Amino acid sequence: xxxxxxxxxxxxxxxxxxxxxxxxxxxxxxxxxxxxxxxxxxxxxxxxxxxxxxxxxxxxxxxxxxxxxxxxxxxxxxxxxxxxxxxxxxxxxxxxxxxxxxxxxxxxxxxxxxxxxxxxxxxxxxxxxxxxxxxxxxxxxxxxxxxxxxxxxxxxxxxxxxxxxxxxxxxxxxxxxxxxxxxxxxxxxxxxxxxxxxxxxxxxxxxxxxxxxxxxxxxxxxxxxxxxxxxxxxxxxxxxxxxxxxxxxxxxxxxxxxxxxxxxxxxxxxxxxxxxxxxxxxxxxxxxxxxxxxxxxxxxxxxxxxxxxxxxxxxxxxxxxxxxxxxxxxxxxxxxxxxxxxxxxxxxxxxxxxxxxxxxxxxxxxxxxxxxxxxxxxxxxxxxxxxxxxxxxxxxxxxxxxxxxxxxxxxxxxxxxxxxxxxxxxxxxxxxxxxxxxxxxxxxxxxxxxxxxxxxxxxxxxxxxxxxxxxxxxxxxxxxxxxxxxxxxxxxxxxxxxxxxxxxxxxxxxxxxxxxxxxxxxxxxxxxxxxxxxxxxxxxxxxxxxxxxxxxxxxxxxxxxxxxxxxxxxxxxxxx
Amino acid sequence: xxxxxxxxxxxxxxxxxxxxxxxxxxxxxxxxxxxxxxxxxxxxxxxxxxxxxxxxxxxxxxxxxxxxx
Numbered sequence: 186x187x188x189x190x191x192x193x194x195x196x197x198x199x200x201x202x203x204x205x206x207x208x209x210x211x212x213x214x215x216x217x218x219x220x221x222x223x224x225x226x227x228x229x230x231x232x233x234x235x236x237x238x239x240x241x242x243x244x245x246x247x248x249x250x251x252x253x254x255x256x257x258x259x260x261x262x263x264x265x266x267x268x269x270x271x272x273x274x275x276x277x278x279x280x281x282x283x284x285x286x287x288x289x290x291x292x293x294x295x296x297x298x299x300x301x302x303x304x305x306x307x308x309x310x311x312x313x314x315x316x317x318x319x320x321x322x323x324x325x326x327x328x329x330x331x332x333x334x335x336x337x338x339x340x341x342x343x344x345x346x347x348x349x350x351x352x353x354x355x356x357x358x359x360x361x362x363x364x365x366x367x368x369x370x371x372x373x374x375x376x377x378x379x380x381x382x383x384x385x386x387x388x389x390x391x392x393x394x395x396x397x398x399x400x401x402x403x404x405x406x407x408x409x410x411x412x413x414x415x416x417x418x419x420x421x422x423x424x425x426x427x428x429x430x431x432x433x434x435x436x437x438x439x440x441x442x443x444x445x446x447x448x449x450x451x452x453x454x455x456x457x458x459x460x461x462x463x464x465x466x467x468x469x470x471x472x473x474x475x476x477x478x479x480x481x482x483x484x485x486x487x488x489x490x491x492x493x494x495x496x497x498x499x500x501x502x503x504x505x506x507x508x509x510x511x512x513x514x515x516x517x518x519x520x521x522x523x524x525x526x527x528x529x530x531x532x533x534x535x536x537x538x539x540x541x542x543x544x545x546x547x548x549x550x551x552x553x554x555x556x557x558x559x560x561x562x563x564x565x566x567x568x569x570x571x572x573x574x575x576x577x578x579x580x581x582x583x584x585x586x587x588x589x590x591x592x593x594x595x596x597x598x599x600x601x602x603x604x605x606x607x608x609x610x611x612x613x614x615x616x617x618x619x620x621x622x623x624x625x626x627x628x629x630x631x632x633x634x635x636x637x638x639x640x641x642x643x644x645x646x647x648x649x650x651x652x653x654x655x656x657x658x659x660x661x662x663x664x665x666x667x668x669x670x671x672x673x674x675x676x677x678x679x680x681x682x683x684x685x686x687x688x689x690x691x692x693x694x695x696x697x698x699x700x701x702x703x704x705x706x707x708x709x710x711x712x713x714x715x716x717x718x719x720x721x722x723x724x725x726x727x728x729x730x731x732x733x734x735x736x737x738x739x740x741x742x743x744x745x746x747x748x749x750x751x752x753x754x755x756x757x758x759x760x761x
Numbered sequence: 762x763x764x765x766x767x768x769x770x771x772x773x774x775x776x777x778x779x780x781x782x783x784x785x786x787x788x789x790x791x792x793x794x795x796x797x798x799x800x801x802x803x804x805x806x807x808x809x810x811x812x813x814x815x816x817x818x819x820x821x822x823x824x825x826x827x828x829x830x
Contacts, residue, residue: 533803
């Protein structure tokens with residue numbers, strides 16, 4: 186691998202200063218951690234802008250940054266579908282229609298909402314799946330971080346793994362969720378500052394946006410696509426073959442825009458937890474909306490440089506190439522790192538590397554802080570040691586358990602990191618798992634919030650059935666050119682998708698539809714055991730409408746939502 | 762929760778901004794260093810940007826602290 190960097194003292198200084206602040210924040214928050222509520226829920230005290238930045242920052246992990254820049258190279262501006270159609274509508278929906286129930290029900294986690302709305306077994310199933318998946322995700326990002334440090338900085342793999350785990354452990358152990366959230370905000374700003382020079386320099390290098398379009402035309406035509414296929418979003422989605430993503434517009438719309446994105450943004454506790462930490466119902470609703478504004482501009486920060494990289498790769502005089510894997514294929518995930526090397530001198534280079542390291546660590550911290558909440562409240566408090574009459578002792582006890590869960594979570598993540606080193610494409614693996622678990626979950630939560638007839642037995646069966654349908658679909662179909670069974674087709678080769686992305690989308694669509702169908706049918710066949718009074722605050726039709734009149738118009742969620750939707754429409758039209 | 766996040770953000774970016782600006786200023790004549798960045802002294806510009814951002818954050822933190830007391 187030829188991606189070795191030579192970092193100078195100035196780069197290491199930047200890194201050391203950043204991590205000193207990260208640990209310092211944890212240390213400064215330590216004295217506020219008096220009970221489990223402060224540690225696991227940040228005391229429900231976050232201002233909306235802090236929660237909002239943490240909300241998108243949790244998702245802006247290094248795997249996302251590296252993966253999306255690589256996708257920019259592979260799919261061009263079509264990658265923005267993951268942001269504009271694939272995130273913003275779901276974030277607005279979460280804010281306007283779902284947050285009042287998550288926040289207002291006083292549930293402390295998504296599994297706990299399921300318990301209040303449906304029953305114990307639905308909560309149990311979700312809590313256990315979530316706990317396992319979160320730790321797996323945390324381990325995968327740890328593994329990727331250690332690989333990165335080994336390749337880029339020449340550090341020892343095992344040492345990098347232990348050192349980064351230790352930093353995460355210290356600051357989440359000390360400051361809990363607050364510490365994780367504060368560091369996510371810090372990370373958001375360092376990512377912007379660290380990557381902005383790359384965007385500006387790379388665009389300047391190819392002669393701006395117009396220069397980029399012109400340089401791309403011959404390269405893209407040679408691949409058999411229209412000359413502007415890499416710089417447009419919807420224009421060539423009429424047929425799957427005409428665009429590099431390999432998915433038609435309705436596949437993008439239903440798979441990414443509806444099932445995958447709603448499944449991720451509206452039900453993933455890791456994300457929703459940030460909004461639940463807000464200080465009031467209005468702040469909780471505004472959290473995803475405030476996050477949506479920077480979110481829709483992130484493509485310019487991480488996708489556009491990836492598109493420039495395609496031009497660089499095809500211009501011999503630029504001396505730009507991606508490292509190759511054992512099979513001789515370019516490693517697209519390393520695009521952003523090679524761009525850092527291409528354009529940044531000592532000094533800002535340290536910032537760029539720090540930004541990547543920071544996003545790895547805050548990704549891990551986010552997973553660990555969501556894991557310890559679900560473990561403590563939904564597993565330990567529900568099944569192992571229920572609350573007693575003595576609140577003071579309980580508070581102390583659950584704080585202790587939360588802290589122990591943090592240590593346990595980090596240790597299991599390390600184990601998962603070694604497990605992850607056995608799998609090839611980490612991002613794809615994660616996405617496969619998420620589409621199998623999140624899509625049915627969205628169906629069940631959505632029905633729970635908007636249909637009071639939905640019953641516990643039906644929800645539980647719906648969750649399981651959705652997951653099995655996803656597995657079945659994955660087992661029966663495969664992306665063209667797949668060479669491992671992880672990619673699908675392990676039962677039979679019934680249908681081939683042009684690309685893996687298409688297969689993921691359709692897995693999610695099938696899982697969500699099956700889950701909805703089964704939950705609805707079984708709900709009608711079983712009796713609703715919860716009375717209307719019990720469901721108040723949990724179901725739309727049984728909850729008094731939120732009154733925003735006391736809030737000034739410019740702070741109202743509806744105003745913000747209109748601004749967000751208008752902006753994203755403008756962006757979509759500009760880059761149609 | 763306890764501390765105002767604007768303070769650590771402001772402090773960190775002020776310190777980093779100063780460091781990078783000074784480094785950019787010292788190395789302004791080192792053409793070989795800025796070869797990669799198309800001859801632009803990105804350290805100076807990024808450093809100044811971070812410095813301004815850091816100071817603004819600290820000022821905002823000061824304002825919200827004032828309005829509380």
